[in-house]
Amino acid sequence: MIRSVALGCGSYVPARAVANADLTNVVDTSDEWIVQRTGIRQRHIAAEGELTSDLAVAAARAALVHAGVSVEEVDLIVVATSTPDETFPATATTVQAKLGMTKGAAFDVQAVCSGFVYALSVADSMLKNGLGTTALVIGAETFTRLLDWGDRASCVLFGDGAGAIVLRAETATGATDERGVIASTLHSDGRLHDLLYVDGGPSSTGTTGHLRMHGKEVYRHAVTKLTEVVGEVLIAGGLTSADIDWVVPHQANVRIIDSVAGKLALDPAQVIVTVDQHANTSAASIPLALTAAVTDGRIQRGDLLLFEALGGGMTWGANLLRW
Numbered sequence: 389m390i391r392s393v394a395l396g397c398g399s400y401v402p403a404r405a406v407a408n409a410d411l412t413n414v415v416d417t418s419d420e421w422i423v424q425r426t427g428i429r430q431r432h433i434a435a436e437g438e439l440t441s442d443l444a445v446a447a448a449r450a451a452l453v454h455a456g457v458s459v460e461e462v463d464l465i466v467v468a469t470s471t472p473d474e475t476f477p478a479t480a481t482t483v484q485a486k487l488g489m490t491k492g493a494a495f496d497v498q499a500v501c502s503g504f505v506y507a508l509s510v511a512d513s514m515l516k517n518g519l520g521t522t523a524l525v526i527g528a529e530t531f532t533r534l535l536d537w538g539d540r541a542s543c544v545l546f547g548d549g550a551g552a553i554v555l556r557a558e559t560a561t562g563a564t565d566e567r568g569v570i571a572s573t574l575h576s577d578g579r580l581h582d583l584l585y586v587d588g589g590p591s592s593t594g595t596t597g598h599l600r601m602h603g604k605e606v607y608r609h610a611v612t613k614l615t616e617v618v619g620e621v622l623i624a625g626g627l628t629s630a631d632i633d634w635v636v637p638h639q640a641n642v643r644i645i646d647s648v649a650g651k652l653a654l655d656p657a658q659v660i661v662t663v664d665q666h667a668n669t670s671a672a673s674i675p676l677a678l679t680a681a682v683t684d685g686r687i688q689r690g691d692l693l694l695f696e697a698l699g700g701g702m703t704w705g706a707n708l709l710r711w
Contacts, residue, residue, distance in 0.1 A: 391568030392512040392523070392555040394711055395457055398450025399551040399679035400443050401432040401666065408544070415540045422544050427642025431547025431667035434530045439473045441482040443550035444528035447675070448487060454682075455554035457522060462554075463492030464520035466511045468503030468527045468671035470700075471534065472496060475590050483526065492520060499576075500584070501638050501699025503527055503671030508553070508695070508707050509572040515557040526552040527671035534586055536598035545641075546599075547667035551675020566690070567710050571625035573617050574705040580609065584700035610644045610698045614706075615651045618696055621706040629654060631692055634681065638697030639663035639673040648696070660686070670699065687711055 407430045408419035422428050434443065444467055452459060465487075467480035480494035499506040504527035511523040528550035535543045558568070583605045588597020614637075622628055629652050637645050639662055649659050662677040669676060674695050681687045691711045698704035 389560045390516045390557050391560045392515045393558045393568040394709060395554045395556050396451050396455025397551065397553045397675060397679045397682055398447050398452070398454050399549065399676045400446035400450065401549040401676070402434045402438060402443070404433050404435060405430050406433050411544055414537055415543055417540050417544055425643070426545060427661070427663050428545065428667045429664045431532070432549055433532050434548040438530070440469055440471050440528050440530045441473050441479050441486060443530065443548065444479065444483045444526045444552070445486045447528065447550035447552040448483060448524050448526055451524065451552035451554050457554050459487050459489050461522045462489050462524055464511060464514060464523035465489065465492075465494035466497055466507045466523065466525050467494070468497045468499065468507035468525075469529055470498055470500050470503065470670055471530045479528070499671070499699060499703040500701060501640060501668070501670045501673070502697040502701070502703040502705050503699065504551075504674045505572070505695055505697045505705040505707055506574060506703065507671070508569065509574055509705065511555055512569040512572065515555060521557050523555045524552055525555060526550060527673070527675050529670040529672045531668070531670050534596065534599045539598075541603060542599055542601050545668050547669050549666055549669040549672045549676050551672050551679055553675055553678070570627075570708040570710060571621050572705065572707045573621040573624055574703075575613070575617060576701050576703045578701065580702040583609065583702065607641070607644060609702060610640070611647045611651070613704045614644070614648045614696050614698055617704055617706045618648070618652060618694065621694070621708055625708045627692070627708065632658065632694050633691035634687055635659045635694045635696070636674055636678050636681065637695070638699070639666060639677055640668045
């Protein structure tokens with residue numbers, strides 16, 4: 389059996405960090421209001437001229453160094469993003485060129501905040517089916533460029549950043565039997581489109597538009613659907629919540645993260661939380677949080693990780709990966 393084994397990870401956030409207090413000059417809000425409702429204390433915002441592909445390349449290079457893998461070994465890039473550099477070509481092909489990768493395939497996956505979970509599932513399937521040997525899976529966003537800075541309920545929630553993971557197809561024998569992606573479960577329901585979307589696009593308006601969100605309804609669906617999908621992926625992997633060492637959730641809102649952990653009877657100390665530092669970075673949030681916990685030593689080789697996310701569409705899903 390072939391397993392997609394994680395060799396390393398990396399991340400990047402833009403240099404400009406914007407605290408909640410800084411936003412009071414832009415919109416009618418306060419640090420207390422934001423922290424109480426979301427847990428967010430700051431976010432990073434990409435500089436003028438800094439593109440999603442630039443963030444992705446920086447995270448990819450960090451992941452390759454951490455993995456001890458050269459770009460010449462990579463033959464698959466999957467970039468999860470809702471904020472591509474251009475309508476086409478795929479941002480992944482721009483990343484491919486900037487990294488100097490000259491073989492294999494590169495393409496984007498668009499599932500908004502669930503993007504990394506989807507991209508990891510796609511890359512895992514391709515590696516298991518012989519369509520690559522070494523993959524870069526990247527979540528990268530310049531999400532602040534979609535925001536309506538007059539909408540105080542949504543503009544304070546998001547930030548920019550990128551994270552990446554290196555996967556390699558390995559035969560599951562001996563010490564590697566338990567490592568790698570164990571199971572994935574994906575869902576979507578297009579009937580819920582109006583709860584979270586961007587009101588524009590090349591086909592409809594010819595413009596990018598701005599993010600629109602019904603926060604209370606998103607929260608309600610997130611807690612229910614994420615709890616359900618975690619149960620599904622555990623069944624698919626033949627495991628229980630007691631087997632999980634670390635939950636690395638999409639970093640949307642600390643109340644959602646805490647509610648899901650509570651419904652699964654997980655110790656809050658097992659949940660990686662970086663939303664206070666990065667805000668909601670959409671498809672980048674899981675690999676950003678993963679890299680933070682690997683870097684500070686919390687996540688160790690052999691630990692069982694659970695990734696879970698819900699985003700616009702609506703889309704939602706979960707992965708189990710033994711680090």
